[in-house]
Amino acid sequence: MTKQSNNIPLGxxxxxxxxxxxxxxxxxxxxxxxxxxxxxxxxxxxxxxAAFVITIAKRHAGGIRAAAQTQQPLIQITRGLLLAFEICVMIAAFTILGLVESHAVFTSYPLLVAALSGPVLGESVGWRRWAAIAVGFIGVMIILQPGGQVFDLRALIPLLAAAMFAIYGLLTRYAGRRDSTATSFFWTGTVGAVAMTLLGVWFWEPMSGQDWIWMGLLCVTGVSGHWLLIRCYEVAEASAVQPFAYLQLAFVSIIGISFFGETVSANVAIGCAIIVAAGLFTFWRERLKS
Structure with a gap:
């Protein structure tokens, strides 16, 4: 069994x-x-x-056999499939709702992870952390404006992605109790590659040279992002680091406005500020405890 730390500042x-x-x-x-x-x-x-994780596995002691060795293959396969399908659902949402509105809905996933980390993973969630989660939830409600335009049937697409990603996050933390980051990373890449090849090969179309450059950058960010996430859950409790996942909404809003001409309404800006404040409060409390 892999020993897990709880280095919250690093997480x-x-x-x-x-x-x-x-x-x-x-x-x-x-x-x-x-x-x-x-x-x-x-x-x-x-x-x-997949090519990246296989290359990394070959360079470590024991090679691919060691990286693939796990006592919980069902958990690892489920993780890999969940992430691959979640990515498809969320990217589809980007083309339908846009980056900002999709993430306004998707922002609910950290709340699901933090709330479920106690009953599912047995982690301790104190009242201050619950308070931060509640404040973050208020920020989400301000963004979504129940009954407003964002809450149409299309909003169910990123909401489904949020639920899938929350479960993936919890399973990642659970898998980390027995498997190393390298093992989880290996299964994430290979399972997803097999599943997406079976589906995506039927929809192949030629790409322009410039778009191949963007595709290369997408591949690099995909690998580095998921490695960072797996490493994050390995070093710290999920409920402690989740409030900071809300920052993705701020980063995405900047990109959506700057490159895709999207707009951020006042309610999105206010809700985002509340969510970030909740995360910063959690960090401040952890610093005081340390």
Whole structure:
């Protein structure tokens, strides 16, 4: 069994880095999915992902056999499939709702992870952390404006992605109790690559030279982002670092406005500020405890 630490400051730093990388990745995904089939885009990304994790595995002691060794293959396969399908669902949402509105709905996933980390993972969630989660939830409600335009049937697409990603996050933390980051990373890349190849190969279409450059950048951000996320859950409790995952909404909004001409309404800006404040309060409390 792999010994897990609970280095909360390091976990928070890793989560912030993860959100920034994911925001850049989402901007690239929206551009490519606007030109090509979503399944093909995700398939090519996973080819690079799988090649990378296999190369890394070969360079470590024991090679691929050691990296693939796990006592919980069902958990690892489920994780890999969940992430691959979640990526497809979320990229589809980008092309339908746009980056900002999709993430306004998707922002609910950290609340699901933090709330479920106690009953599912047995982690301790104190009242101050619950308070931060509650404040973050208020921020989400301000963004979503129940009954407003964002709450139409299309909003169910990123909401489904949020639920899938929350479960993936919890399973990642659970898998980390017995498996190393390298093992989880290996299974994430290979399982996703197999699943997406079976689906995406039927939707192949030629790409321009410039879009291959964007695809290359997408592949790099995809690999680095998910490695950071796995490492984050390995070093710190999920409920402690989740408030900082809200920062992805801020990063995505900047990209959506700057590169895709999207707009951020007053309610989104106010809600985002509340969510970030909740995360910063949690960090401040952890610093005091240390």
């Amino acid at each position: 928070i730093m890793l989560m912030i880095a993860t959100t920034l990388v994911f925001a850049v990745q989402d901007g690239l995904s929206r551009h490519l999915a606007g030109q090509y089939n979503v399944l093909m885009v995700v398939m090519i990304r996973y080819w690079f992902f």
